Amino acid sequence: MSTTHSNEDFSDQVARELPFLRRYARALTGTQSSGDQYAVATLEAILQDRSIFDNTLSVKGGLFKCFHAIWASTGAPVNRDEAGELGAAFKHLAALGANTREALLLSTVEEFSIQEIALIMEASRDDVRHLISTARKDMEDSISGSIMIIEDEPIIAADISAIVTDLGHKVTGIARTRAAAVELGNKKKPDLILADIQLADNSSGIDAVNDLMKDLGDTPVIFITAFPERLLTGDRPEPAFLIAKPYKEEQVQSAVSQAMFFASTETLKV
Structure with a gap:
């Protein structure tokens, strides 16, 4: 039509x-x-x-x-x-x-x-x-590595963990708050971070990632959000990789494989 x-x-x-x-x-x-x-x-x-x-x-x-x-x-x-x-x-x-x-x-x-x-x-x-x-x-087949998950919903975290594990990646751990994410990331340096925006204690996944980037440098990051267009205004440095909620398994697989494909990415600064 x-x-x-x-x-x-x-x-x-x-x-x-x-x-x-x-x-x-x-x-x-x-x-x-x-x-x-x-x-x-x-x-x-x-x-x-x-x-x-x-x-x-x-x-x-x-x-x-x-x-x-x-x-x-x-x-x-x-x-x-x-x-x-x-x-x-x-x-x-x-x-x-x-x-x-x-x-x-x-x-x-x-x-x-x-x-x-x-x-x-x-x-x-x-x-x-x-x-x-x-x-x-x-x-x-090109790349496999370790992934840290920042997600406060246990069911979603478990689902994401299963998806990335099936792709051949290893999950270093799951963090539910900004403080826990920073502690986990500094303890076990990941090859990729997969982060929600709103965390359990009302802290920000964006803030957690920015804290981690001070020590981890250009580790690739995927942000999860129900409103991806709000992070794509072009007004300031923003993430290259986004998954929209509610997500589908294929979307996570594609985004993770794509992000792991690159050695660095630009993270969101606020």
Whole structure:
């Protein structure tokens, strides 16, 4: 079914979807700066030539399709100037098949259908299914490590722990408060931190992560929040990796594999 967008509300519709494009672009590149550069380039291209926007798709689908046209034209998923900061990630990226991570993230994190991804990436549905399957295997096989979980809900913490363990990672422990998180992180340094925002004693998971970063440096972090768009305004340094609540198992798997893929990430400063 075709979708049309009136001139008077098109800008507002794009603005509502922009935080999700930022989330996707940051997860794809591993940094806020690179991801936002691609998002800005997408908006500039649409402003210069509205005809490139596919009005047969939803606004979100059309926005992501424009992004992919620009992304594909650059031919480089990570800026080589950032390779030193991202460490082994650049080497791993070079070894992956083209478009595999893109298809996986579009499916699991952004929850596009196979048909929508095929239109966004200008590929067949069979190709998209193959790309997603290949990405799962490549990323799950590429890196495994230790993960610390900051989560105050026991059932959610246990569920997340089971998901990451099934991926081949080791859980160093689960912390329910800011103080407990700092103590655990300093005692057992993790390769990745997976953090909720609101903790048991009304302390902040963001504050806990910022405390830990003083000693752990560029350890990758995934934040969990019911309102990811609130952390994607572009006004200040923000997380590259986000999972929205309520999450699906595939979203956690994809985000964890993607975050572990990079040797560093930009954490939220408040």
